[in-house]
Amino acid sequence: xxxxxxxxxxxxxxxxxxxxxxxxxxxxxxxxxxxxxxxxxxxxxxxxxxxxxxxxxxxxxxxxxxxxxxxxxxxxxxxxxxxxxxxxxxxxxxxxxxxxxxxxxxxxxxxxxxxxxxxxxxxxxxxxxxxxxxxxxxxxxxxxxxxxxxxxxxxxxxxxxxxxxxxxxxxxxxxxxxxxxxxxxxxxxxxxxxxxxxxxxxxxxxxxxxxxxxxxxxxxxxxxxxxxxxxxxxxxxxxxxxxxxxxxxxxxxxxxxxxxxxxxxxxxxxxxxxxxxxxxxxxxxxxxxxxxxxxxxxxxxxxxxxxxxxxxxxxxxxxxxxxxxxxxxxxxxxxxxxxxxxxxxxxxx
Amino acid sequence: xxxxxxxxxxxxxxxxxxxxxxxxxxxxxxxxxxxxxxxxxxxxxxxxxxxxxxxxxxxxxxxxxxxxxxxxxxxxxxxxxxxxxxxxxxxxxxxxxxxxxxxxxxxxxxxxxxxxxxxxxxxxxxxxxxxxxxxxxxxxxxxxxxxxxxxxxxxxxxxxxxxxxxxxxxxxxxxxxxxxxxxxxxxxxxxxxxxxxxxxxxxxxxxxxxxxxxxxxxxxxxxxxxxxxxxxxxxxxxxxxxxxxxxxxxxxxxxxxxxxxxxxxxxxxxxxxxxxxxxxxxxxxxxxxxxxxxxxxxxxxxxxxxxxxxxxxxxxxxxxxxxxxxxxxxxxxxxxxxxxxxxxxxxxx
Numbered sequence: 001x002x003x004x005x006x007x008x009x010x011x012x013x014x015x016x017x018x019x020x021x022x023x024x025x026x027x028x029x030x031x032x033x034x035x036x037x038x039x040x041x042x043x044x045x046x047x048x049x050x051x052x053x054x055x056x057x058x059x060x061x062x063x064x065x066x067x068x069x070x071x072x073x074x075x076x077x078x079x080x081x082x083x084x085x086x087x088x089x090x091x092x093x094x095x096x097x098x099x100x101x102x103x104x105x106x107x108x109x110x111x112x113x114x115x116x117x118x119x120x121x122x123x124x125x126x127x128x129x130x131x132x133x134x135x136x137x138x139x140x141x142x143x144x145x146x147x148x149x150x151x152x153x154x155x156x157x158x159x160x161x162x163x164x165x166x167x168x169x170x171x172x173x174x175x176x177x178x179x180x181x182x183x184x185x186x187x188x189x190x191x192x193x194x195x196x197x198x199x200x201x202x203x204x205x206x207x208x209x210x211x212x213x214x215x216x217x218x219x220x221x222x223x224x225x226x227x228x229x230x231x232x233x234x235x236x237x238x239x240x241x242x243x244x245x246x247x248x249x250x251x252x253x254x255x256x257x258x259x260x261x262x263x264x265x266x267x268x269x270x271x272x273x274x275x276x277x278x279x280x281x282x283x284x285x286x287x288x289x290x291x292x293x294x295x296x297x298x299x300x301x302x303x304x305x306x307x308x309x310x311x312x313x314x315x316x317x318x319x320x321x322x323x324x325x326x327x328x329x330x331x332x333x334x335x336x337x338x339x340x341x342x343x344x345x346x347x348x349x
Numbered sequence: 350x351x352x353x354x355x356x357x358x359x360x361x362x363x364x365x366x367x368x369x370x371x372x373x374x375x376x377x378x379x380x381x382x383x384x385x386x387x388x389x390x391x392x393x394x395x396x397x398x399x400x401x402x403x404x405x406x407x408x409x410x411x412x413x414x415x416x417x418x419x420x421x422x423x424x425x426x427x428x429x430x431x432x433x434x435x436x437x438x439x440x441x442x443x444x445x446x447x448x449x450x451x452x453x454x455x456x457x458x459x460x461x462x463x464x465x466x467x468x469x470x471x472x473x474x475x476x477x478x479x480x481x482x483x484x485x486x487x488x489x490x491x492x493x494x495x496x497x498x499x500x501x502x503x504x505x506x507x508x509x510x511x512x513x514x515x516x517x518x519x520x521x522x523x524x525x526x527x528x529x530x531x532x533x534x535x536x537x538x539x540x541x542x543x544x545x546x547x548x549x550x551x552x553x554x555x556x557x558x559x560x561x562x563x564x565x566x567x568x569x570x571x572x573x574x575x576x577x578x579x580x581x582x583x584x585x586x587x588x589x590x591x592x593x594x595x596x597x598x599x600x601x602x603x604x605x606x607x608x609x610x611x612x613x614x615x616x617x618x619x620x621x622x623x624x625x626x627x628x629x630x631x632x633x634x635x636x637x638x639x640x641x642x643x644x645x646x647x648x649x650x651x652x653x654x655x656x657x658x659x660x661x662x663x664x665x666x667x668x669x670x671x672x673x674x675x676x677x678x679x680x681x682x683x684x685x686x687x688x689x690x691x692x693x694x695x696x697x698x
Contacts, residue, residue: 062623063623064589064622064623064624064625224618227615227618228615231614231618240413246618246621246622247622248622249615249618249619249622252615252618252619255615257611258610258611258612258613258615258616259610259611259612259614259615260610260611260612261607261608261609261610261611261612262606262607262608262609262610262612263607263608263609263610263611263612263613263614264607264612264613264614265580265608265612265613265614265616265617266576266577266598266601266604266607266608267607267614268614268617269573269576269580269595269598269601270598270601272595272628272629272630273413273595273596273597273598273630273632274411274412274413274630275413275630276413276629276630276631276632276635276636277628277629277630278627278628278629278630279621279626279627279628279629280621280625280626280627280628281621281622281623281624281625281626281627282625283622283625286625287590287625
């Protein structure tokens with residue numbers, strides 16, 4: 001069932017997953033297309049972003065954002081077009097970056113929308129390299145990581161939407177950059193296409209030994225987005241005064257119990273002290289919303305100059321979004337994963 | 350055997366302790382008084398500082414500073430007087446802040462010495478409120494903790510040399526200040542003399558519950574100098590964007606094995622992420638040496654204005670320094686612990 005003008009498809013949270021999400025945790029529903037009221041616009045979804053943080057929204061464990069309620073549509077960033085408008089600021093046909101979630105249509109009063117123009121180049125890039133993931137990598141690296149030329153920067157999920165930006169920006173700043181990724185194809189892409197100095201395949205044995213070899217001068221900035229075994233391998237290699245921006249912990253999102261002992265909390269504290277580390281968590285739009293414009297301009301320039309490369313992994317059809325997210329959490333994506341929900345150009349049917 | 354002009358007493362590291370240090374880990378030796386060469390001064394120790402970090406120097410585990418070698422004198426900050434001088438910059442009788450360790454006499458070429466003048470008021474305070482511990486509390490709180498008026502600041506070892514400064518400076522900046530200390534006497538001192546809003550006795554049961562009650566708005570700055578059970582109680586109370594300067598982990602210094610599981614390293618990482626915490630380790634003279642003058646001036650002003658109170662706990666005699674350190678690590682001190690090694694005024698014997 002493709003997008004149509006007669007019904008609004010939405011994917012709602014059917015159940016809270018225990019461990020890895022499954023198809024049964026999602027439900028496709030159909031309903032009437034909502035009507036925009038005075039001052040409102042009706043938005044039609046063209047692209048939906050899939051991102052690791054969505055796993056967190058499916059749980060009701062305390063976090064930085066409220067969970068999705070059972071029976072409510074999954075949340076998510078979207079690139080949409082104005083389908084109908086009762087708001088003079090928005091013209092029918094305009095492209096708009098929104099947060100309308102896993103559905104075909106949604107009404108908005110305009111708050112929080114970013115206008116992308118009538119005919120943007122690569123509108124979906126506003127979900128990736130020019131959107132939340134790119135902003136996360138760029139600002140976390142530069143503002144918290146503060147890389148200096150000659151330092152060594154390590155980032156995991158290196159071929160992903162965030163990691164690819166972290167590594168390329170670090171190269172532009174004169175750093176030695178080591179990526180970590182799963183499998184030879186991703187590693188080849190990271191080195192040959194993105195220009196990292198090295199990439200360590202975490203699916204091969206002895207990650208600690210191979211990472212140590214790839215970072216012979218130790219690690220000055222570790223951009224943390226995965227946690228788990230990668231962090232364990234990084235910890236002993238950190239140099240004094242290393243910086244660790246923490247934007248995600250994808251390896252832990254499906255965890256159902258605490259890891260077995262010994263308890264290394266004290267070890268981490270001692271390492272923070274003796275190496276004088278700085279670790280800082282951040283949620284990009286909570287901490288840095290006021291700098292999004294600055295980021296977008298800088299990143300657009302870098303893309304135009306050919307200094308930043310970007311790759312998308314497109315899932316076709318809203319009905320395939322659940323499997324797309326499940327696979328993303330396993331690392332099966334090659335580049336920024338998005339869902340094509342509807343056509344660029346609308347032809348009423 | 351008191352200080353004399355005929356021998357140099359020194360306390361050397363006899364063995365590396367396993368767990369709590371004991372008397373047998375130290376040895377008192379006597380030897381000749383060293384002779385200052387060209388451009389050098391001979392310093393006579395009047396006061397020796399005892400500080401928790403010294404436990405770290407007794408171990409050969411990797412740390413931010415080299416360990417004391419077996420048979421070498423224990424390191425430590427000292428307030429000394431110039432006993433003989435072949436250096437025109439130092440006059441006999443002058444008071445000097447030095448790092449000459451656990452001994453009566455030492456030779457220096459002048460590097461790293463701080464002149465305190467011919468007749469300083471409270472010269473020993475340069476080992477405490479005006480020295481390394483005060484500097485640690487002041488700079489860690491203000492530069493890393495960045496407390497804002499109305500926020501809640503928590504500090505453990507609240508009656509100690511660092512904690513007392515942290516809490517009093519936080520009060521001056523308009524914060525709600527909760528101390529943690531061991532026993533009713535220390536807690537009374539912290540509230541009644543130092544002016545903290547509350548003090549929680551960690552020797553009473555249910556530290557987490559009582560700390561939560563004392564910090565009903567949560568914790569915005571936790572100044573970490575003890576670790577262990579206190580940190581465990583603090584962690585769930587931290588507010589979003591809380592700051593955690595880490596200057597010490599006294600509760601762990603005598604630990605001989607890792608704690609039992611579950612492994613909470615991942616829990617700490619998740620908390621850093623979801624609460625967007627900033628944790629930063631620092632070793633005061635490594636990170637902030639260039640700001641010591643600024644600190645000293647500010648702190649001297651606050652003391653003159655009566656806004657900072659300070660208490661010393663004086664151990665008499667170099668031979669009692671080992672027991673003084675052993676007791677300090679158990680928290681038996683009441684205020685900044687120092688050793689009186691020799692008299693203020695020298696009368697050759």
